[in-house]
Amino acid sequence: MNLVIFNGSPRNKKSNSKIIIEQFLLGYQEHTNISVPVYYLASTRDREQYLKAFSEAETCLMIFPLYTDSMPGIVKAFFESIYLSSDPRPQQLGFILQSGFPESVHSVCLERYLRKFTHRIGCEYIGTVIKGGVEGIQIMPRSMTRNLFRNFRALGKYYAETGAFSPKIMENFAKPFKMSKIKQFMFQILPSRFINFYWDSNLKKNHARKKRFDRPYEIIEND
Numbered sequence: 001m002n003l004v005i006f007n008g009s010p011r012n013k014k015s016n017s018k019i020i021i022e023q024f025l026l027g028y029q030e031h032t033n034i035s036v037p038v039y040y041l042a043s044t045r046d047r048e049q050y051l052k053a054f055s056e057a058e059t060c061l062m063i064f065p066l067y068t069d070s071m072p073g074i075v076k077a078f079f080e081s082i083y084l085s086s087d088p089r090p091q092q093l094g095f096i097l098q099s100g101f102p103e104s105v106h107s108v109c110l111e112r113y114l115r116k117f118t119h120r121i122g123c124e125y126i127g128t129v130i131k132g133g134v135e136g137i138q139i140m141p142r143s144m145t146r147n148l149f150r151n152f153r154a155l156g157k158y159y160a161e162t163g164a165f166s167p168k169i170m171e172n173f174a175k176p177f178k179m180s181k182i183k184q185f186m187f188q189i190l191p192s193r194f195i196n197f198y199w200d201s202n203l204k205k206n207h208a209r210k211k212r213f214d215r216p217y218e219i220i221e222n223d
Contacts, residue, residue, distance in 0.1 A: 003028075004057035004090075005038045006050065008064025008075035012042035016134050017063045020098060023149045024063075027156030041074045047081060055087035059094075059126075059163070065134075066099035066107055079117060093118045094126030094165065100135030104174040107132070127165045129155065131173040136198055 005025075009015035021038055028036065039050050041064075054060055064075050071079075082089070095114050097107050111128045118125040137145050151169055158166040203209035 002056075002058040003034075003036050004053050004060050005036055006041055006054070006060065006062045006064075006078070007038060008041045008062055008072055008078070010042050010072050010074060012040050015065070016098060016137055017065060017096075019137060020096060020131075020134070020152055021063055023152035024096070024156035024159075027153030027158075028160045030153075030157050031160035041078050044074060044077075047078065050078065051081055051085060051087065054082060054090065055085070057090045059092040060090045061094050061096065061126075063096040063098070066097060066101070066110065069106055070110060082121060083117075089121050089123050091124055092126050092163070093121075093123040095128040096131070097128055098131045098134040100133070102133040103176055103178050104130045104132050105178050126163075127170065129165055129170050129173055 005021055007015065007017045007021060009017040011017075025036055025038075037053065039046075039053055041047075041050065062075070064072055067073075070076075095111075097110060097114075099106060101107075107128075107130045111130060114128050115125055131148075134148075137148065151172065155166055155169045158164075158169065200209060203212055
């Protein structure tokens, strides 16, 4: 199996998607010693090289984060280039879609798009693995990521053995589908400084906290 992996995260090699790919390949290479190339779509100047790698592969996996219930712009641009290209396509195409949302319901619409896109370019659809709650894994202690990483290694091993995603692992990853009533209640009563601690820290780090309520695309009608 000639497998090629594309990382569609704008964070490039500092992304959570990179960590997921590494764990997936650890499991994958328990079954085979074949080296798997990984391309980073954030390096947009190399897009022609990526399109060539895509057209020459037998199977492609694309791993990227959910961005506002959709895909990052670099992934969409890559898809559009694929669609317009007359080059050969891989036989199979699959996706791993990760997000910071704990609930997988946020990714359902994009999964439908990925399925339709795959069929429209003439590839066999392997499936889309949806995993929420991934944001923050780079700063979590090992005890909090142990099960997550073990499952991604198991997913990679299963894929190497069968050429498919494990239905059981996919089902477990997709839980919870929606937020429970108890969690909804807790979010209503907890102070926002606790709920938004991680995001506020990122805003401060990037000197953007004072701009968090800005609406640059708001249309203001003149009197």
